[in-house]
Amino acid sequence: MAAGAQNNQGEIFIKNVTKIYDPEGVHVVAMKDCSFDIAAGEFAVIVGPSGCGKTTLLNAIAGFDTITSGEIYLDGELISSRDRQIKPDVERMVVFQNGALFPWKTVMENVIYGPVVQKRMKRSEAVDAARDMLHQVGLNGIEDKYPEELSSGVQRRVEILRALINKPKVVMLDEPFRGLDAVAKTVMHEFLMDIFCESPRTMFFITHDLDEAIFLGSKVIIMTTRPAQVKKIVQVDLPWPREHHLLGSQIYLDLKREVLEAVHEEAKKAFEAGEREMA
Amino acid sequence: MEMIQELRLKREFKKVFNIRVLRGFLSIVMFVVLWQLVVFIKVPYLENLPYPKDVAAGAADAAGSRTYWFGWGISLIRIFVGFIMAQLIGIPLGLAMGISRTFKDFTFPVFEMLRPIPPIAWIPLAILFWPTRELSIYFLVFIGAFFIIVINVIQGVSNISVSLKWAASSLGARPKHIFWRILVPGSLPSIITGMTVGMGVTWNVLIAAEMIAGQGGLGRMTWEAYTNNNIPFIVVGMVSIGVAGYLCSTLVRWLGEKAMPWKKRF
Numbered sequence: 108m109a110a111g112a113q114n115n116q117g118e119i120f121i122k123n124v125t126k127i128y129d130p131e132g133v134h135v136v137a138m139k140d141c142s143f144d145i146a147a148g149e150f151a152v153i154v155g156p157s158g159c160g161k162t163t164l165l166n167a168i169a170g171f172d173t174i175t176s177g178e179i180y181l182d183g184e185l186i187s188s189r190d191r192q193i194k195p196d197v198e199r200m201v202v203f204q205n206g207a208l209f210p211w212k213t214v215m216e217n218v219i220y221g222p223v224v225q226k227r228m229k230r231s232e233a234v235d236a237a238r239d240m241l242h243q244v245g246l247n248g249i250e251d252k253y254p255e256e257l258s259s260g261v262q263r264r265v266e267i268l269r270a271l272i273n274k275p276k277v278v279m280l281d282e283p284f285r286g287l288d289a290v291a292k293t294v295m296h297e298f299l300m301d302i303f304c305e306s307p308r309t310m311f312f313i314t315h316d317l318d319e320a321i322f323l324g325s326k327v328i329i330m331t332t333r334p335a336q337v338k339k340i341v342q343v344d345l346p347w348p349r350e351h352h353l354l355g356s357q358i359y360l361d362l363k364r365e366v367l368e369a370v371h372e373e374a375k376k377a378f379e380a381g382e383r384e385m386a
Numbered sequence: 387m388e389m390i391q392e393l394r395l396k397r398e399f400k401k402v403f404n405i406r407v408l409r410g411f412l413s414i415v416m417f418v419v420l421w422q423l424v425v426f427i428k429v430p431y432l433e434n435l436p437y438p439k440d441v442a443a444g445a446a447d448a449a450g451s452r453t454y455w456f457g458w459g460i461s462l463i464r465i466f467v468g469f470i471m472a473q474l475i476g477i478p479l480g481l482a483m484g485i486s487r488t489f490k491d492f493t494f495p496v497f498e499m500l501r502p503i504p505p506i507a508w509i510p511l512a513i514l515f516w517p518t519r520e521l522s523i524y525f526l527v528f529i530g531a532f533f534i535i536v537i538n539v540i541q542g543v544s545n546i547s548v549s550l551k552w553a554a555s556s557l558g559a560r561p562k563h564i565f566w567r568i569l570v571p572g573s574l575p576s577i578i579t580g581m582t583v584g585m586g587v588t589w590n591v592l593i594a595a596e597m598i599a600g601q602g603g604l605g606r607m608t609w610e611a612y613t614n615n616n617i618p619f620i621v622v623g624m625v626s627i628g629v630a631g632y633l634c635s636t637l638v639r640w641l642g643e644k645a646m647p648w649k650k651r652f
Contacts, residue, residue: 171552195555207553211571211648224567225558253648273557 116182117276117309119145119168124177124187125334126163137163139334140177147182148307152320154370155330155338156377161313162204164335165279168311170195181276197221200270202280206262208254214241214265215250221273233272240268244298260291264298271302279311284319293351296322304348317370321362322349329369332377339369436618444618445625454607458630461592461603464520465634468527469588476532477577480539485569490540497536505530505591513599523595530591531584535577542576543569575649578642585638589631604630 122142128135137160145151153161166172167187168179179187186193208217218240219233228236241247246264254262263283270278284295296319303310303323314320320327327341343362345353353359418438425435436444448454483490483497508529512522546569554568596605608623643649 169552169556195552197556197558199556201552201556203549203553205547205549207547207549209550209554209568209571211574211646213648220554220559221557224554224563227558255648269557 115147117145118147118180118182119277119309119311120178120180121145121164121168122178122180124164124167124179125175126160126167126172127175136334138174139336141330141336142177143328143337143340145309145311148309150303150307150310150312150323150325152310152312152314152324152327153330154314154317154320154327154366155335156332156370156373157315159330159333159373159377160335161330162281165201165281165311165313168277169199169201169279171201197225197273198276200273200275200278202263202266202270202278202283204281204283204285206254206259206266208262208266208269210254213251213253214257217254217265218269218272220269225273227273236272237268240272241265244268244301258291260287260294263287263295267299267302275308277309277311279313281313282315283312285315292316292319297351299323300348317363317366318354321345321359321366322351322354327366329366329373332373332380338373339365341366341369434617436621440618441621444616444622448619448622448626454626457602457604457607458626461596461605461627461630462634464523464527464592464596464603465585465588468524468592469531469585471524472528472531472535472584472588473581476535476580477539480536481543481569481573483536484540484543484573485565497533501533501537505587506594509595509598512595519599519601523592523600526591526595527588530588531581534584534587535580538576538580538583539573542573542580545576546572574646578638578645581638582635582642585634586631589627589634593627 121144124138124141125136126138128137141160141164153164155161163172167174168181170186170193173192174187174189176189178185181198184193185191186199209220212220215234215237218237219228219230222228222233222236223230238247238250241250244264246261246268249257249261249265254265257265267278267280267283284292287295300323310323312320312323321341321343324343326343329338329341330336331338341362345358345362421435421438424432425437479493483493505526508526509522512525512529513519516522516525550568550572551564554564559567592603593605593608596603597609600606604623604627608620608627611617611619611623
């Protein structure tokens with residue numbers, strides 16, 4: 108596998124993570140004893156029933172939220188546990204579910220925000236770097252536009268570039284292409300694939316779209332319904348860069364069946380649990 | 387090219403001269419005609435209404451007199467002193483209440499107790515409280531804009547999506563930076579809304595205060611026209627107040643567009 112070989116940073120260990128929400132006495136166990144690893148430079152895709160705690164895990168890794176027990180390590184460093192929570196930083200970049208470009212900044216100002224605010228680059232250097240990146244992915248000419256002037260597909264790509272310019276160890280994406288139409292999604296997948304093959308780094312990608320999961324992932328981690336644990340991990344040994352005609356191949360269809368069966372079981376459980384709560 | 391040019395010209399022409407503009411113009415003409423008619427046939431209770439032409443003559447007189455423009459000046463100064471003070475104190479206060487739960491817990495209950503009191507109800511206390519009439523009027527105008535701006539800023543801060551704050555901190559922004567670069571611009575739309583609404587209210591308050599307690603100003607002038615039984619001039623005063631309020635609102639709106647270029651470019 109080409110991807111992953113060039114990068115030895117961004118290894119994540121998730122060990123026995125439990126997260127209990129207890130707002131006003133309503134006890135919700137979002138995650139219980141959840142453990143898995145993501146190797147450096149691996150494209151990990153997390154799928155699972157809605158509300159099963161995928162985002163909870165992402166927030167803990169990113170440093171937005173704490174966990175109740177367990178440990179999370181990034182390259183051997185403890186970043187989250189009951190007593191320790193490292194603040195968000197540029198090593199762990201997040202692309203948000205609903206988009207989080209700053210609406211009052213132009214595309215250029217958004218992309219250079221990280222390097223400039225960290226004082227890692229001079230403004231002019233950052234502008235050059237950002238222009239290169241935009242150019243490379245064919246997004247030149249939009250530097251001076253505001254996010255709301257762009258289609259959501261372009262917004263997502265800009266947001267991903269804003270994360271990547273910081274060269275993070277891990278990029279976490281929380282259902283980033285939700286709500287895009289099928290054609291736009293295809294464009295996004297190719298975009299992400301190009302970026303990933305160009306410079307592989309650890310990806311933590313949450314989605315509900317199983318085609319997307321298998322197409323992009325080097326492994327697909329299927330979570331159980333709440334409290335979330337790992338149900339199954341499916342290795343996707345397809346060649347990189349992935350191409351769309353793969354979606355018709357037998358190996359792909361077998362993988363899909365495997366993932367689908369696991370997801371389906373959990374979805375049924377989640378559905379029945381929902382019915383019980385109703386009753 | 388010529389054809390496109392021609393089409394463009396046609397479109398521009400249609401923007402200015404179209405049926406809807408014509409209707410609007412007609413509605414004003416009809417209003418004046420109706421007014422003329424009401425006075426002419428002496429509709430009961432409206433016998434004292436002056437003819438449109440008397441009002442026009444009054445307006446022409448006013449436009450030539452220094453006291454009239456002086457009245458404008460006095461009212462505008464009062465509005466701006468009170469309004470600007472309200473922003474200078476209200477915006478930081480609102481931001482503080484929006485950011486710090488502790489600060490909000492200590493201040494919000496008192497704020498919410500005072501907020502429902504109509505600004506005009508403050509008039510007697512304001513007159514007693516401040517050493518000069520002018521200061522009491524500034525204060526009343528201040529009250530008119532203050533509560534509105536504070537409540538809007540609080541709203542604005544709480545409406546900023548948490549992912550923007552998270553994104554900024556992931557990108558390496560420190561808390562000070564998040565305040566100035568995320569919270570302030572993020573609440574700007576609400577600040578502008580608060581200013582627009584507040585500007586409208588300040589004119590209400592100012593005119594009431596001037597009629598009751600003021601010396602000079604457009605409100606006082608209108609009231610004096612009443613005591614002198616100069617009905618055309620009452621109407622001139624009313625229209626002047628309307629125009630002044632409109633101009634001030636336009637100014638605020640223009641400021642809003644300047645401050646938020648990302649909202650305009652569509």
